[in-house]
Amino acid sequence: MSNEHSMRRVTAIRNGTVIDHIPSGQALRVLEMLGIGGKSSVPVSLVMNVPSKKMGAKDIIKVEDRELTQTELDRLALVAPDAHVAIIRAYSVAEKLTINLGSEVSNVVRCTFSNCITTNHREPLPHRLKVISRDPLHIRCHYCGRPQDLDELIKNVL
């Protein structure tokens, strides 16, 4: 099934953001990481497990009337580092944004270890996580060295 066909499972949006090539089954995690959920007022369309030539299967999210910021892209990088993000204006792709999961993630999420020095909210240095490997994703706190679980990290978004 073509990519175009997959995209047509939900209607085109006038203005907003399309996040494509999300790993299959990860769309809900992406929404949680971006803080887009039941309480947000913008319309959100979501398709999961649609066939993809490149990935076998993938998820797609369309968020209306909202353009992702750089901070949100940094968060997205942890959950879907190879996703494609397009900003839509007047039904056309106005911008393609690049997600970049580098060797370090700074001030995006807080270390999940309860005894880490960074749990003191008054300490001023940035929250830093080191990306040890991308696939599988393996992240450690720069300070305490503890490995980080993605499901826990999502609860610690800054």
Place this chain on the structure above:
Amino acid sequence: MAGLITMDDLTNEQIINILDDATRLLPVAKGELYLPLLQGRILGNLFFEPSTRTRMSFETAMKRLGGDVVNLGDVKNSSVVKGETLFDTIQMVDGYTDIIAMRHPRQGAAQYAQDSARVPIMNGGDGAGHHPTQTMLDLFTIRQAHGTLEGLKVVLAGDLRYGRTVHSLSHALTRFGSELVFASPKLLKMPEEIVSDLREHGANVVETEDLLGSINDADVVYMTRIQKERFADEDEYARCAGAYKLHADHLSEVKSEMIIMHPLPRVDEIHASVDSTRHACYFNQAFNGVVARMALICYLLKVPVPMDVESEGGVI
């Protein structure tokens, strides 16, 4: 300036060079020679948690080399209780001193301090994290006894779950190709992620609950204290702790050059009858804390240790 936060901050070659420096500094550590290599330098001792050996040996190391020491003192009487952040405390001490030794209850505190400081930080223990200066003195002690760090069989026994000393040491010994035996009750096993990490780095690791069955072909037996509060009830504690006690009677078939180490303080895990055997090495190990830290401070402050300490040093 870089400090020592974990053993990963040093290459094997750097470790060996520091141990060589420490070997040459032994007469200075013993007070037989005076060699003021660190005259005019000040060490800041920041112990946010109680410490006896680590704090005192840092202080002794600095003073044996002619340097001076300022102490944070009792945390209860410091700005910390007023809510001062670690960042602010470090900014202040960084201005007062040339190098800082630190122990803190929070994991990651040493790296955090290093990122806040201009001077080198020496991690003297951060929560259940790392204790690399203890590892340096342990490596010094092992090399002193066996002449090498390579290819030894080392049994680590007791509380392997919570003991940061054994975590750092296992990583370091793996780098030198040691065969490791972890002898502990199930409840206090070496954490799974550390064992798998060691194996990924090529370690030959055996896990067992049988300490006495593991010591006869060992080169080093490293004992640690099993703490009562780790157990749900006293009977369970008594049963477990009883299997991890060494008595002189247990040593009849061990290798003659095998050494018994312990980071101290000990409680019951090494019976006093072991003290007079040739295997007891824990008090010498505690002394080595001074000389290993002397060499480490010189290394971090980029102060060369003379090749011929005897001719450079003066009489006390």
